């Protein structure tokens with residue numbers, strides 16, 4: 001059996017997306033944690049439209065190496081408040097905002113750079129203890145909290161459901177996305193629903209995701225994490 005190249009794997013993922021999407025546009029975010037800058041650059045040259053990074057240090061290193069040129073960059077991993085200064089106003093989307101203090105810190109930093117930072121609110125839809133994301137009942141407070149914060153704009157929701165039964169959570173996430181979109185919060189536009197990874201992105205799309213984060217299927221297995 002011959003191994004597929006990175007370009008072929010990316011192509012296969014896109015075909016699966018196209019089949020599941022039935023004409024809707026889906027943003028494919030290549031989750032690049034632990035993968036070297038050269039590999040990321042190669043995926044971008046092959047047309048990957050967005051790269052997702054979990055770690056601020058990796059973002060800084062690969063950014064300095066020019067790996068992202070021509071693509072969007074998203075932060076998809078848990079973001080500590082003391083690292084906000086390295087990313088706010090510098091990336092296209094921070095997908096993993098899960099508290100009001102974090103939202104406010106991002107807004108302050110972006111505003112100081114005269115930028116507006118697009119963010120998603122991460123929801124801990126599986127209510128897993130110790131996992132990042134706000135609980136569904138805390139979502140209202142966060143969405144309402146964006147009003148008056150000049151440095152941020154909430155663009156939608158993100159979730160990492162429990163791996164064993166992720167598919168059971170796509171419907172509930174879609175409902176949150178639609179219901180909160182109808183509520184017309186100030187400074188919130190429910191444009192993106194980010195859910196689905198290598199094992200389940202086609203099902204996530206069928207259940208309403210319009211942004212998927214695919215790592216190992218594009219970049220190959222990771223040695224750690």
Ligand SMILES: *Cc1c(COP(=O)(O)O)cnc(C)c1O
Pocket residue numbers: 031033054076077160197198199213214215216217
């Ligand atoms: C690693 C990661 C992904 C991609 O995971 P794969 O299973 O390799 O596709 C997606 N989202 C987040 C937040 C991740 O950390």
